[in-house]
Amino acid sequence: MTSSPSSARIGDVLVRVDGLVRTYGSTRAVRGASFDVQAGEIHALCGHNGAGKSTVVKMLSGQESPDAGTIHLAGRLVDLGSRQAAQRGGVALVDQELSVVPALTVMENLMLGDPQVGWLDRRRTAARRFRPVLDDLGLGHLRLDQPLTDLGIGERQLVEIARALGQQARLVILDEPTATLSDVESAHVYSAVRKVAASGCSVLFVSHRLGEVLELCDTVTVMRDGDVVATTSTADLTVESLIVQMLGELPERPDRRLDQDTESEVLARIDGLSVPGRVDGMSMTLHAGRVHAVAGQLGSGASEVLRALAGLEPGASGSAVVDGCPVHLGHPSGAARAGIAFASNDRKSEGLFLDKPIAWNLLATRLGHLTRLGVIRGGRWSSSLARLVALCGLDPKRSGHSVGSLSGGNQQKVFVGRSLGRDDVRVLLLDDPTRGVDVGGRAAIHALLRDAADSGMAVLFASTELEELLDLADVVTTMHQGKVVGRHAGRTSGALLLREMTHGSAADEPSAPAEQPPGRAEKREVHA
The missing domain is CATH 3.40.50.300 (P-loop containing nucleotide triphosphate hydrolases)
Incomplete structure (x- = not known):
């Protein structure tokens, strides 16, 4: 695997986040986040949905600008005001939502947005750089001219990871990279990430799979409600103690209430x-x-x-x-x-109307009960909405907000809640x-x-x-x-x-x- 262009020595602070603040209207999503990531370190960023992780990732990758605070890369103050500026500064991102283009080939997807690929002899240069990365990720069987439409969702995710790992970045951000992968595919990712870190690159790893966080990462920074609450060596953590840092307590599990003597x-x-x-x-x-x-x-x-x-x-x-x-x-x-009601594994592409209100998403499949001659019956609409919002544990004041504004966990509650409380399911x-x-x-x-x-x-x-x-x-x-x-x-x-x-x-x-x-x-x- 190609080496990182970072000039920092392993163990030096390569990324310094100091006092980052980001506000959306009246909501302060991040409240002065500060942490360091060393060169050669795999550093996890954990927290419950809505804790501020995604906003920090967006600021580090140039998708959002902080209202206050600074970001230093290799000792230099940087202004990452756009994705292009972040890429030129040596930041590569694998977002939790796939950004590969199915209509393009594997090679064309690998070259997308790569500032290191020039216009002359670009295919040969890219092939020389990305082939070893694909091999490390268990994709040695793929042809570089193979259309992405031939690949399943797991292989597409691995191609996206290969694109980031092959960009010779100083900081690689992996946001839920294994969410769609099997255990075997995840193991390939872990191996490739360790190789990248060994070359001196910093890796910021965001995952809800706490077992893999403790197995793969060196350090964990935990956020809760927009604040950084702890930065701890993984050697000093267990899954239970990490959950307590994230939530303040261990969550209760639902218990079984079925009479075992009755079929x-x-x-x-x-x-x-x-x-x-x-x-x-x-x-x-x-x-x-x-x-x-x-x-x-x-x-x-x-x-x-x-x-x-x-x-x-x-x-x-x-x-x-x-x-x-x-x-x-x-x-x-x-x-x-x-x-039969079905909720797919891709709520954004096959389930939710992201730009529509939470109310519409919850009630979209029961319009026959809530309308008469195509006109919404206000009383039934309001009572059904109130019942579902309470059942799903959502904030009733936000039922008019777009579902795309919710955290991933609350989006999934809406997706599941759509099928609940229905006599026909x-x-x-x-x-x-x-x-x-x-x-x-x-x-x-x-x-x-x-x-x-x-x-x-x-x-x-x-x-x-x-x-x-x-x-x-x-x-x-x-x-x-x-x-x-x-x-x-x-x-x-x-x-x-x-x-x-x-x-x-x-x-x-x-x-x-x-x-x-x-x-x-x-x-x-x-x-x-």
């Missing part, structure tokens, strides 16, 4: 569900009052199972019945009529329901899903995260390479789930073990 109603049956090239004959039963999970790494077929049930996979085959009503696979309207599907959400928001969303199950719904979510599976699911179905490899109800071994998710089973389609009494899956002592 719950079978609400849905899926038999022989297949999606060409991705899912092969998947069958399962969903019970009312339980939270079910489909667990698997990216490419396992778990996401495709949910999308097929939601009618979003035109080539899907097999059968599904919800509450006695057959589901017409391949048609979203048929899934909705059968009582019997099965709630969620793909990676807490992606990019902090530990406090995660607990709140888990509580929403538990409440949905307790109301009589069957909840089915897909996840790659072991902690979430152990903490939330009552029944877990593991998948590997498109096939079911295990089914587990009640207390489950995390090691067993991880082995099945990453290595599969000797049998392509094992018989389901005898179902245990319904109950919580085994909870880890610490939830990251």
